[in-house]
Amino acid sequence: MLRVDNLRKRYRTGDEALKGVSFSVPDGEVVGLIGPSGAGKSTLIRCINRLVEPNDGDVFLNELNVTKLGRGDLKRARRRIGMIFQEYALVERLSVMENVLSGRLGYVSFWQSFTRRFPQSDVDKAFSLLERVGLTDHADKRADALSGGQRQRVGIARALEQDPELLLIDEPTASLDPKTSRQIMRLITEICRERNLPAIINIHDVPLAQAFVDRIVGLQEGEVVFDGPPSDLTEDVLTRIYGEEDWTTMHGDQDEPEDTHPHPARNDPTAELV
Amino acid sequence: MTTDQISTTTTYVWRKQPFIKSPVTRWGLYIGALAYLLLAAFSVPVNWARVWEGLDRGWRFVEGFLVPDFASRWGDIVIGMQESLTMTVTSTVVGILISIPIGIGAARNIAPAPVYAICRGVIALSRSFQEIIIAILFVAMFGFGPFAGFLTLSFATIGFLSKLLAEDIEDIDESQTEAIRSTGGGWWQIVNYAIQPQVMPRLIGLSLYRLDINFRESAVIGIVGAGGIGATLNTAIDRYEYDTAGAILIVIILIVMVAEYSSGYVRKWAQ
Amino acid sequence: MPITKSENGAAVWTHRTPKARIVMWVGWLLLVALFIFCWQVMTEGTIWFFVYDAPRQAADIGSRMFPPKWSYMDELWWPLWDTINIATLGTLLAVIMAVPVAFLAARNTTPSTKFVRPVALFIIVASRSINALIWGLLLVAIIGPGVFAGIIAIALRSIGFIAKLLYEAIEEIDETQIEAINATGASAMQRLDYGITPQITPAFAGITLFRWDINIRESTVLGLVGAGGLGLKLQASINVLAWGQVTTIFIVILATVLVSEWVSAKVRHSLI
Numbered sequence: 001m002l003r004v005d006n007l008r009k010r011y012r013t014g015d016e017a018l019k020g021v022s023f024s025v026p027d028g029e030v031v032g033l034i035g036p037s038g039a040g041k042s043t044l045i046r047c048i049n050r051l052v053e054p055n056d057g058d059v060f061l062n063e064l065n066v067t068k069l070g071r072g073d074l075k076r077a078r079r080r081i082g083m084i085f086q087e088y089a090l091v092e093r094l095s096v097m098e099n100v101l102s103g104r105l106g107y108v109s110f111w112q113s114f115t116r117r118f119p120q121s122d123v124d125k126a127f128s129l130l131e132r133v134g135l136t137d138h139a140d141k142r143a144d145a146l147s148g149g150q151r152q153r154v155g156i157a158r159a160l161e162q163d164p165e166l167l168l169i170d171e172p173t174a175s176l177d178p179k180t181s182r183q184i185m186r187l188i189t190e191i192c193r194e195r196n197l198p199a200i201i202n203i204h205d206v207p208l209a210q211a212f213v214d215r216i217v218g219l220q221e222g223e224v225v226f227d228g229p230p231s232d233l234t235e236d237v238l239t240r241i242y243g244e245e246d247w248t249t250m251h252g253d254q255d256e257p258e259d260t261h262p263h264p265a266r267n268d269p270t271a272e273l274v
Numbered sequence: 275m276t277t278d279q280i281s282t283t284t285t286y287v288w289r290k291q292p293f294i295k296s297p298v299t300r301w302g303l304y305i306g307a308l309a310y311l312l313l314a315a316f317s318v319p320v321n322w323a324r325v326w327e328g329l330d331r332g333w334r335f336v337e338g339f340l341v342p343d344f345a346s347r348w349g350d351i352v353i354g355m356q357e358s359l360t361m362t363v364t365s366t367v368v369g370i371l372i373s374i375p376i377g378i379g380a381a382r383n384i385a386p387a388p389v390y391a392i393c394r395g396v397i398a399l400s401r402s403f404q405e406i407i408i409a410i411l412f413v414a415m416f417g418f419g420p421f422a423g424f425l426t427l428s429f430a431t432i433g434f435l436s437k438l439l440a441e442d443i444e445d446i447d448e449s450q451t452e453a454i455r456s457t458g459g460g461w462w463q464i465v466n467y468a469i470q471p472q473v474m475p476r477l478i479g480l481s482l483y484r485l486d487i488n489f490r491e492s493a494v495i496g497i498v499g500a501g502g503i504g505a506t507l508n509t510a511i512d513r514y515e516y517d518t519a520g521a522i523l524i525v526i527i528l529i530v531m532v533a534e535y536s537s538g539y540v541r542k543w544a545q
Numbered sequence: 546m547p548i549t550k551s552e553n554g555a556a557v558w559t560h561r562t563p564k565a566r567i568v569m570w571v572g573w574l575l576l577v578a579l580f581i582f583c584w585q586v587m588t589e590g591t592i593w594f595f596v597y598d599a600p601r602q603a604a605d606i607g608s609r610m611f612p613p614k615w616s617y618m619d620e621l622w623w624p625l626w627d628t629i630n631i632a633t634l635g636t637l638l639a640v641i642m643a644v645p646v647a648f649l650a651a652r653n654t655t656p657s658t659k660f661v662r663p664v665a666l667f668i669i670v671a672s673r674s675i676n677a678l679i680w681g682l683l684l685v686a687i688i689g690p691g692v693f694a695g696i697i698a699i700a701l702r703s704i705g706f707i708a709k710l711l712y713e714a715i716e717e718i719d720e721t722q723i724e725a726i727n728a729t730g731a732s733a734m735q736r737l738d739y740g741i742t743p744q745i746t747p748a749f750a751g752i753t754l755f756r757w758d759i760n761i762r763e764s765t766v767l768g769l770v771g772a773g774g775l776g777l778k779l780q781a782s783i784n785v786l787a788w789g790q791v792t793t794i795f796i797v798i799l800a801t802v803l804v805s806e807w808v809s810a811k812v813r814h815s816l817i
Contacts, residue, residue: 079458089449093471106458116560123558314630320693328688360587367580406766415602417595420587494676511686530674
């Protein structure tokens, strides 16, 4: 359970990225965070694990107030929050296995991590995660030898290796082709359901978000302007979030025949207009 | 181009835009540069008679280079080379060991401000003077011989390597650091997992490059008494033994070529 | 592969294979052994008394170095002018000679990879392997001491440097642009003018400025071997142990280097 309360962030340049954002995410719910570039999506999820320091407001992770923690406690809190990045953010020159095991850095001593002698339980977990994301055969390849979709799978495994209580996901599909994007989104949402994990996904692709997430939060100029199920995302709402545009053509090319999953967008009034 | 004179009868003239737009600045620069060159060229006193005389000596040197004499001063050459090579190796190793912490401390993105200031200060101090000037001071303090040379080259290595290492760390892909930080990794773990893998190949390349530079420099600082092959070379030229000087230069060039060739292999392996 | 199965079938992961681990340890051991060996050989002739005495010596020299003898400045203006000329004229001469060498050495512009390229590469290596001070030493012996020897020394040292960086830039140019120029029916010289020159001009300007900057530093010390400039005064002052004058010279050298760095940064900024 994550609760964000009146979160504010003003950068030193004077830009007000977040103007009092509040919402909460119950366990097992996957929230898609949408909004135009510069709306503060990236800042918001980075304020939750304090890679960006918020100026005001609170973030509660299962009753622990993350914003009030000192350095040591913050590190311990961070290991409970998994993060998946745009462009994967793998350490390119380390092997897949080392990347996955780096999810345990918050748990092991520097010496253990330096000598790469992780506890066997961590290694077992890493193997089972690699199997879950379908990369068992690639464990000893270097991360830069993988394709985009494979790299993002490693990113997912790294985040899960932390045994997180929350997933923060920043534009997971920004550099992937449509098919791989759907596979990655499906994998993320499946895993969240399996583990009853709350997750926030920053995402640009509205139809993709509608297809996979349970709930959508729309951010515009640092404020929440929409919060509801994907089916409520009408033309009016999209205009409120992104500004004026002809939204009716949006779903035109989304009908992939191999897609057997139910398409929540079908219930969307905008979809009727296609 | 002016566009306000558009009419059906005008024929357009196109000329390449000059690099400096304002004609005053442009011609000012041209004239200034020409004036400086003339002034500089005429202020150089050239004793053409002496140069003419020298051509003969120059030819003797070319001959010495083509038909080098390794034999008559072989003992001196061996001792000089031994000093040069040993001080190259020791100074590079010591220099690298000191450069790594200073380089990390001089990287703005991971070092706290006071540490950053101190480390940048050390780098500036080490880089502001030529090796040969540092060698003069160290020879005055530590006496003649390769030990002063070792200190000089170590000191110069610190400025070179730390600066480039720090710049490299500042240029790394921050998203990888962010990813490791978000797993709850501490400062040492961030350095070990996110930064070291990214900068290691370049650090190895730079260290090899510095090894190469240190060897070349070791051939120079001998001129002011800091040991090495430079002293041998200086003596040979003073005695007008051009064939021995040619032999020494050939040995230097060969070693530099071998070093460059083999460092290419190591760099490829480190990638 | 570092992944193995243990007896009970569980996958075991180690960072390195046992063999890689041994190779690594042996490598480090050899490096340490080499260092110790070199250290022993190097310090064989070291008189440790001087080394232990160094702090006292340093303090002594330091006290003599301050305050700097400012009146000595009057004698330094002319050598300073010479120093700048050595660097600038030397760089110019080097550029004139280095450009053809670079084109002969670049794989995509050389007339013959079998005969011309190796010669050009040899010129580059020979010029680069020998420090400007050694070139100075030789030239002073050959054509006599003075500024002229300094200019030639700087030029000879810089040819290799400029030619090497330039030919690498030429080899990295975008072939499709050349193809496009070729497709218009251009001659070889036109190809050079329209296809190659625009692509390497920024690199060329940057390299030249970079070398000029280095040459300013080098020309401040060339006088130590008799090749003119501030170094001559430095040598003279050290010979008579006039440490106050030495400090003044150091300050002038430092200021010159800083100004030249500033100038080259400014020019680079406006060019590129």
